[in-house]
Amino acid sequence: MKKTVGVLASVILLVTMVAVAAPALAGAKIDVTMVMHNARTEEIVWGIANRIKESLEKNTKGEMAVRLLGPEVGGERDLMEGTSRNEFQIMQSGDMGVSTYGAKYAVTTVPFVFPGYEGVDKAYNGKLGEKLNEAMIKNGNLRIVGLSRRGARLLTANKPIPSPAELKGLKLRVPEIKTWVEVWKEIGALPTPVAWPEVFTALQTGVVNGQENPVLQIYEAKLYEVQKYVMMTEHISSYFHWVVNEKFYQGLTPANRKIVEDAIKSATAWGSGKQGEKAAELRANMEKNHGVKFIEVDKQKFIAAARPAIDRIASEQWAPEVKGMLQEIVGK
Numbered sequence: 226m227k228k229t230v231g232v233l234a235s236v237i238l239l240v241t242m243v244a245v246a247a248p249a250l251a252g253a254k255i256d257v258t259m260v261m262h263n264a265r266t267e268e269i270v271w272g273i274a275n276r277i278k279e280s281l282e283k284n285t286k287g288e289m290a291v292r293l294l295g296p297e298v299g300g301e302r303d304l305m306e307g308t309s310r311n312e313f314q315i316m317q318s319g320d321m322g323v324s325t326y327g328a329k330y331a332v333t334t335v336p337f338v339f340p341g342y343e344g345v346d347k348a349y350n351g352k353l354g355e356k357l358n359e360a361m362i363k364n365g366n367l368r369i370v371g372l373s374r375r376g377a378r379l380l381t382a383n384k385p386i387p388s389p390a391e392l393k394g395l396k397l398r399v400p401e402i403k404t405w406v407e408v409w410k411e412i413g414a415l416p417t418p419v420a421w422p423e424v425f426t427a428l429q430t431g432v433v434n435g436q437e438n439p440v441l442q443i444y445e446a447k448l449y450e451v452q453k454y455v456m457m458t459e460h461i462s463s464y465f466h467w468v469v470n471e472k473f474y475q476g477l478t479p480a481n482r483k484i485v486e487d488a489i490k491s492a493t494a495w496g497s498g499k500q501g502e503k504a505a506e507l508r509a510n511m512e513k514n515h516g517v518k519f520i521e522v523d524k525q526k527f528i529a530a531a532r533p534a535i536d537r538i539a540s541e542q543w544a545p546e547v548k549g550m551l552q553e554i555v556g557k
Contacts (some may be wrong), residue, residue, distance in 0.1 A: 259293050269499050269503060273317070274317065276488070284484045305367075311470045321401065321402055323361065328360075348554055374463075377461065378463050380392075380460070381448060382434060386454070397409055397414040444507040454518050
């Protein structure tokens with residue numbers, strides 16, 4: 226009798242352990258929280274997010290329940306760290322994530338390194354991109370699953386800045402990314418990290434006098450109300466990185482992993498396709514209706530001014546093999 230009771234207890238314990246340890250098994254309810262640090266008014270970002278949500282819920286037949294949260298729960302750093310801890314499972318990240326957890330390979334996020342998207346795409350789709358993702362997984366528990374184009378990042382201010390000479394002393398809002406601070410400081414600005422949700426107020430009150438972002442973010446945040454000049458620096462051909470917590474990812478069945486990957490890649494491809502068309506439309510709107518002037522700049526002077534900082538970053542922060550990878554892409 227005692228033997229029978231002991232066997233039964235062992236079976237119950239085993240069943241309980243399996244149920245607790247494998248929440249992602251087929252048929253289990255999987256709660257997924259996806260976070261975006263951009264305002265809900267940003268149509269493309271939230272369009273991507275809604276497409277991912279719809280695809281996950283539909284293709285898992287309701288097994289996944291997806292909740293979308295925005296900047297009301299924190300700035301980019303808060304959301305990045307929360308996703309790293311698996312408090313959130315999917316995140317729309319700017320360049321902070323790769324600059325924090327993949328710093329040795331985060332070449333694509335350093336201002337004035339790549340002349341355009343062609344080189345950036347080669348980097349992400351080649352050895353450099355593989356190494357970057359490995360570092361993200363190892364250091365941040367984050368896996369890059371999809372990329373959506375944001376457009377080139379542009380400098381904004383309340384005066385024309387056609388060359389680095391006019392930039393000197395400008396209090397420039399930048400994200401909390403060390404390499405960005407180094408580059409802009411080298412060029413002559415006074416970089417000041419400010420969380421994205423606070424940027425409008427910081428510009429309005431004079432805490433900072435300039436910032437840099439793609440056209441879509443400039444428009445959606447209504448920065449045209451407090452900044453009247455947009456400089457065509459195009460210093461980074463920028464992407465949003467759609468990342469998944471690695472513990473969550475590894476806990477999924479192979480079928481559900483593929484559903485997650487396919488959903489993100491399909492939605493980000495849609496978003497990238499919309500970006501160029503939308504940027505042109507919003508630029509025209511800001512010029513016509515809000516008095517914004519787009520200023521051509523001497524890019525070579527900006528690149529030359531940034532070069533000492535880029536060389537220091539390369540020698541002090543990048544992995545030794547990065548230089549060879551970069552030479553294959555852009556010949557530098």
